[in-house]
Amino acid sequence: MNAYLDLDALWRVLVAALAGGAGLVAVFSVALAGLAATRPTSEGGGGRPLGWVVAVTGFLVVAAGVVLGIWVMLAK
Amino acid sequence: MDSNTVLLGVVVATALAFDFTNGFHDTANAMATSIATGALRPKIAVALAAILNFLGAFLSLAVAATIATGIVEAGAITLTVVFAGLVGGLAWNLLTWYFGIPSSSSHALIGGVVGATLIAAGTSAVKGAGIVSKVLIPAVLAPLAAILVATIGTFLVYVITRKVPDGIRTRGFRIGQIGSASLVSLAHGTNDAQKTMGIITLALIANGTLGKDAGPPLWVIVCSASAIALGTYIGGWRIIRTLGKGLTEIETPQGFAAEGSSAAVIFASSHFGFPLSTTHVCAGSVIGSGLGKRLAEVRWHVAGQMATAWLLTLPAAAIVGAVAWKGADLIGGAGGVTVIFLLALLGGVGLYLASRRSTVNAANVNAEWTGRTPAPVKETVR
Secondary structure (H helix, E strand, O other): OOOOOOHHHHHHHHHHHHHHHHHHHHHHHHHHHHHHHOOOOOOOOOOOOHHHHHHHHHHHHHHHHHHHHHHHHHOO | OOHHHHHHHHHHHHHHHHHHHHHHHHHHHHHHHHHHHOOOOHHHHHHHHHHHHHHHHHHOOOOOOOOOOOOEOHHHOOHHHHHHHHHHHHHHHHHHHHOOOOOOHHHHHHHHHHHHHHHHHOHHHEOHHHHHHHHHHHHHHHHHHHHHHHHHHHHHHHHHOOOOOHHHHHHHHHHHHHHHHHHHHHHHHHHHHHHHHHHHHHHHHHOOOOOOOOOOOHHHHHHHHHHHHHHHHHOOHHHHHHHHHHOOOOOHHHHHHHHHHHHHHHHHHHHOOOOOOHHHHHHHHHHHHHHHHOOOOOOHHHHHHHHHHHHHHHHHHHHHHHHHHHHHHHHOHHHHHHHHHHHHHHHHHHHHHHHHOOOOOOOOOOOOOOOOOOOOOOOOOO
16 A cells, blocks of 8 residues: 555645644634734723734734745745 | 647647646636635636736746656657647546536646557556556545645634624635635646646757756746736636535635635645645635535535546546547648647637637626526626
């Protein structure tokens, strides 16, 4: 079977794809949730400044992941 | 003009034509979900994809002058085999486009070359193990990997943002979706335009125009990049419709998760050298984005038709490739290749005319899914 299937490469692809495709997507969502938390709520509660930290950190992580992805692809 | 020059000219023209169909066949991969969710207006989406494909073609650093490496014996590849292979790939691309089915352009090309090689050099020149390991197994694994990643991604997206107000959510995911779709476009340009450059370079080397280890001349890079970008801009609307509306109804968060998954799987497979087809990955991601939100939102019969087409890609393109080679061989020389080229052209025009009877374009690509092609749009009177 191994002559036909490079299991090693397959595992790496799966792990990297999960980290990027599900992980970064989730981080982006967390950042959006952070952004939403900075807004005042309709019940009169104030916005939470911590949201900004979450949002900015999240977007930076995603941006770094994208740059890494492009770099890795072009380094071939 | 001697016959070698004619042969070379026809091969280059066929390669660029294939590149063009490669472009419009695969616009859907990057942009179908963005068009379906309204993140981008249809025309803007295809223009963005075209520009990124063009840029991507210039970004790739290494262009290998190889075709179907490890699948057929390198010695068996003559210019006529390459030509016949391209015709096989072209024919399959156009036929699947007519039926609005996303299918892998690389597999179509490989199929065409395998068919032409089989009839030109016999079974010994085709490596069965290569076909299994480089075509068949990846064709099964690519959509499965993408479905897994996109399902998890979509699930997480909905769980994490369930309390986020609609305004922020929609706007945020639209931007994210445009970004991830752009990545898919860029990756497509770097990978797929490269194949055509490789084929043309190979033809030039075989003709003695270029030295043995030469890279592609600038005009080859510019022509290949332009052909794929033009094809992308023209847009395979029939395929965009199937991928964006047919498989599942997509909301913005799903579109974002799907494109994110596609980009990640494509980047990872290109880096770790596991050959996955962009088309298979993107279709898998869209299915995953349907599964991740709520089970049973996927139209499995559409997915089934698509999977059937994927299974048929290799043999169907191989048959056309074999017939094209035999035809060119029977007539003989550059004349034979030219006749086949003209016949292929005729077939392409015929399919185009047939498609006009039920046009899918930027105006009706997002119409309610009732079957494959939407009700015709009324011509606006100017």
